[in-house]
Amino acid sequence: xxxxxxxxxxxxxxxxxxxxxxxxxxxxxxxxxxxxxxxxxxxxxxxxxxxxxxxxxxxxxxxxxxxxxxxxxxxxxxxxxxxxxxxxxxxxxxxxxxxxxxxxxxxxxxxxxxxxxxxxxxxxxxxxxxxxxxxxxxxxxxxxxxxxxxxxxxxxxxxxxxxxxxxxxxxxxxxxxxxxxxxxxxxxxxxxxxxxxxxxxxxxxxxxxxxxxxxxxxxxxxxxxxxxxxxxxxxxxxxxxxxxxxxxxxxxxxxxxxxxxxxxxxxxxxxxxxxxxxxxxxxxxxxxxxxxxxxxxxxxxxxxxxxxxx
Amino acid sequence: xxxxxxxxxxxxxxxxxxxxxxxxxxxxxxxxxxxxxxxxxxxxxxxxxxxxxxxxxxxxxxxxxxxxxxxxxxxxxxxxxxxxxxxxxxxxxxxxxxxxxxxxxxxxxxxxxxxxxxxxxxxxxxxxxxxxxxxxxxxxxxxxxxxxxxxxxxxxxxxxxxxxxxxxxxxxxxxxxxxxxxxxxxxxxxxxxxxxxxxxx
Ligand code: HEM
Numbered sequence: 001x002x003x004x005x006x007x008x009x010x011x012x013x014x015x016x017x018x019x020x021x022x023x024x025x026x027x028x029x030x031x032x033x034x035x036x037x038x039x040x041x042x043x044x045x046x047x048x049x050x051x052x053x054x055x056x057x058x059x060x061x062x063x064x065x066x067x068x069x070x071x072x073x074x075x076x077x078x079x080x081x082x083x084x085x086x087x088x089x090x091x092x093x094x095x096x097x098x099x100x101x102x103x104x105x106x107x108x109x110x111x112x113x114x115x116x117x118x119x120x121x122x123x124x125x126x127x128x129x130x131x132x133x134x135x136x137x138x139x140x141x142x143x144x145x146x147x148x149x150x151x152x153x154x155x156x157x158x159x160x161x162x163x164x165x166x167x168x169x170x171x172x173x174x175x176x177x178x179x180x181x182x183x184x185x186x187x188x189x190x191x192x193x194x195x196x197x198x199x200x201x202x203x204x205x206x207x208x209x210x211x212x213x214x215x216x217x218x219x220x221x222x223x224x225x226x227x228x229x230x231x232x233x234x235x236x237x238x239x240x241x242x243x244x245x246x247x248x249x250x251x252x253x254x255x256x257x258x259x260x261x262x263x264x265x266x267x268x269x270x271x272x273x274x275x276x277x278x279x280x281x282x283x284x285x286x287x288x289x290x291x292x293x294x295x296x297x298x299x300x301x302x303x304x305x306x307x308x309x310x
Numbered sequence: 311x312x313x314x315x316x317x318x319x320x321x322x323x324x325x326x327x328x329x330x331x332x333x334x335x336x337x338x339x340x341x342x343x344x345x346x347x348x349x350x351x352x353x354x355x356x357x358x359x360x361x362x363x364x365x366x367x368x369x370x371x372x373x374x375x376x377x378x379x380x381x382x383x384x385x386x387x388x389x390x391x392x393x394x395x396x397x398x399x400x401x402x403x404x405x406x407x408x409x410x411x412x413x414x415x416x417x418x419x420x421x422x423x424x425x426x427x428x429x430x431x432x433x434x435x436x437x438x439x440x441x442x443x444x445x446x447x448x449x450x451x452x453x454x455x456x457x458x459x460x461x462x463x464x465x466x467x468x469x470x471x472x473x474x475x476x477x478x479x480x481x482x483x484x485x486x487x488x489x490x491x492x493x494x495x496x497x498x499x500x501x502x503x504x505x506x507x508x509x510x511x
Contacts, residue, residue, distance in 0.1 A: 068348035071347065072348030072349060082347075135349060135352070180482055181482065251482055270426065272417070272421070275417075277352075282351075283412055284412075
């Protein structure tokens with residue numbers, strides 16, 4: 001199986017190859033050398049994933065350094081600050097771990113995480129990640145298309161949506177002691193979005209097992225949607241007939257919609273989405289429609305009013 | 311000690327001055343050692359905003375504290391504390407102007423008009439400017455004590471604006487704006503209480 005081909009990227013975004021590779025080598029060295037020194041011991045995943053098809057899209061945007069990817073993100077289960085997950089995720093136990101797939105399917109099944117890891121060939125995918133807060137990163141994820149999993153449980157004709165449910169355990173996830181969101185964290189996709197080859201069931205990044213603070217042991221990554229759509233530490237996937245309610249929709253119905261496609265033309269009610277700051281950059285850059293994946297996904301929304309279905 | 315001699319006051323002022331520079335100093339150190347995290351501009355914006363609001367509230371604590379304790383010398387710190395609020399406010403605004411927006415005037419104008427949290431933040435900052443300008447003795451004399459007092463009542467809407475700004479910018483976790491609101495609420499209620507008591511007398 002070949003890795004999914006990423007869309008071409010505007011030449012102005014591309015960093016010259018040798019410069020890029022130098023930086024990458026340096027960064028890998030630096031990441032390796034400084035990891036043990038800099039990161040709290042407990043959050044060190046570090047374990048390499050074997051048998052990963054490397055992404056051939058080496059010339060995509062410059063990767064965001066490992067250190068930034070693993071020390072700055074939103075994962076309210078571990079606190080609302082963006083440095084909290086790296087600090088507090090140490091208590092998360094990622095083994096044993098099971099993912100229940102149920103609902104409108106012919107073959108509901110409880111997958112053990114280690115079984116899931118062998119379900120389909122692992123591939124590296126370099127994706128842009130655009131947060132609803134107007135910052136962004138470029139991350140080499142590892143996983144396989146969610147479609148691979150969904151096909152195996154045989155969705156019925158009634159399966160119109162997919163609901164993702166994250167772990168709910170305040171003992172492991174201290175942030176859940178606060179009612180800042182409705183726990184467990186819930187997200188959802190329409191069936192065609194879930195089956196789209198870009199939608200990645202993700203188990204690693206930068207060649208490693210997914211670090212706890214990034215949603216270990218298994219999360220979803222939907223690169224054309226704002227980051228909050230990509231549920232982390234998933235324990236249950238339900239196929240359902242009605243559009244599921246998500247945690248962020250419940251938190252702010254007029255601020256966070258079900259679709260949450262990256263869209264520079266539709267502002268968040270309180271801030272602009274026209275531009276974003278790529279982590280590591282000084283100047284903001286224009287945000288791309290569908291985060292630059294329009295060629296692949298725009299047809300999913302043909303005829304929909306995207307300012308209403310934000 | 312209800313009063314202090316000139317020498318003690320001078321020492322006190324120098325100490326408070328140095329203390330008030332600590333947040334800036336810490337920010338500088340973190341910046342120098344590249345310790346501001348993955349998104350340094352955001353961190354600088356947040357720290358300077360946090361200290362602008364903090365110094366506004368500290369300034370507003372002076373008068374109630376003086377009445378509570380009878381320590382008259384507290385009033386002699388008030389101007390400096392207020393000016394530090396303005397100082398951190400300038401840093402905060404400059405961070406937005408230079409680091410965050412990099413002089414993108416079009417976008418700044420849009421922000422000020424369209425984003426409620428920027429609108430109130432900007433209004434609060436603009437209102438601070440005349441207060442800072444009229445903080446020296448010559449100008450106080452020039453405009454007269456009464457008018458000066460009236461003008462400096464603007465500190466109340468400014469502080470309220472600062473808190474509203476904070477409420478409107480947080481995504482979901484309202485802990486910090488809530489704490490600032492409660493503190494500001496207490497400071498304002500104490501004032502109302504003293505007003506009422508003076509009135510009854
Ligand atoms: C007296 C005036 C002001 C006060 C008291 C104030 C206070 C604050 C506070 C407390 C924060 C949040 C800090 C934190 O999260 O810890 C903040 C954030 C911020 N302020 Fe201000 N501010 C003022 C004026 C302004 C002005 C004039 C602007 C720009 C025109 C501005 C732009 C911002 C921005 C962009 C943020 C960050 C928002 C985000 O993270 O999404 N503020 N401010």
